[in-house]
Amino acid sequence: MTEVLFVLLEEYADWEAASIAAELNQLEGFTVKTVSNEKQAIHSMGGFSTLPDYTFVEACQKEFAALVLIGGKSWRSDKAKEVDALVEKAKQQGAVIAAICDATVYLGSIGLLNDQKHTSNQLQDLQDYxxxxxxGANQYVEVQAIxxxxxxxxxxTGHLxxxxxxxLAxxxxxxxxxxxxxNFYKLGYYEAIKQELRNAGTDHID
Known part of the structure; x- marks a missing residue:
């Protein structure tokens, strides 16, 4: 099974992980694993408790296809520094590195955003922290995701x-x-169906 690692720190943003984790974990050949500082329950901003599969030290011994850094309220704490070695491992093995919300600020703080187009919540905040x-300010773009x-x-707000x-990656x-x-989740059930019908050239659209 191809593993995709999700980094979850205390008070992680659960909604940012939900859509992609659910889709990946249902695909044949892929499995989602969670990683954090310790193998103790961590809590999301919404109150969910998660028992991580791996510590950061253990995850560094694994092969994985992607490293997904989920946002939350701990990326500016000392605990985030423990992620550094895992990001380096991801770079070495050519894995996808994906960060959302405040996890992008963390990537900026370790110099990973300097040479490629990227986005975050706000450029000034990224620069300040x-x-x-x-x-990499000249590489910053104001989009949902890139x-x-x-x-x-x-x-x-760009979790979808x-x-x-x-x-795609x-x-x-x-x-x-x-x-x-x-489109199913972005547009909603009925609008997504209507768009599919339009794309197919079907005339039966309300």
């Missing part, structure tokens, strides 16, 4: 776009099917 380690090679970044870019299914999946 990351400081001298961040020199993928360049194996790097994916998204702002905190974030999920779509991860699915991992090539889990044909691009058309991924777009259909995205």
């Amino acid at each position: 990351a400081g001298a380690n961040y020199t 993928r360049v090679d194996n790097l994916i970044t998204a702002n905190g 776009e974030f999920a779509k870019e991860i699915l 991992l090539q889990v299914k044909p691009e058309k099917e991924i777009e259909q999946w995205y």
Whole structure:
């Protein structure tokens, strides 16, 4: 099974993980594993408790296809520094690195956003927190999510776009099917069906 690692820190943003984790974990050949500082229950902003599969030390011994950094309230704490080695492992093995919301600020603080197009919640905040380690302001774009090679970044409201870019990067299914999946949740059930009918040239549209 191909593993996709989700980094969850205390008070993680559960909604940012839900769509992509559920889709990946239902695909044949893929499995989602959670990673945190310790193998003790961590809590989401919504009150869910999660018992991580791996510590960061254990995860560094694994092979994985993608490292997904979920946003939350702990990315500016000392606990986030423990993620550094795992990000380096992901880079070494050519895995997809995907970060959303405040996890993008963390990537900026370790210099990973300097040479590729990227986004975050706000450029000024990214610059203020990351400081001298961040020199990529000219690469910053104001979009929901963006993928360049194996790097994916998204702002905190872009969880569906974030999920779509991860699915595309991992090539889990044909691009058309991924777009259909995205539209289903982005547009809503009925609008997505109407769009499919329009695309198919069907006249029976209300």
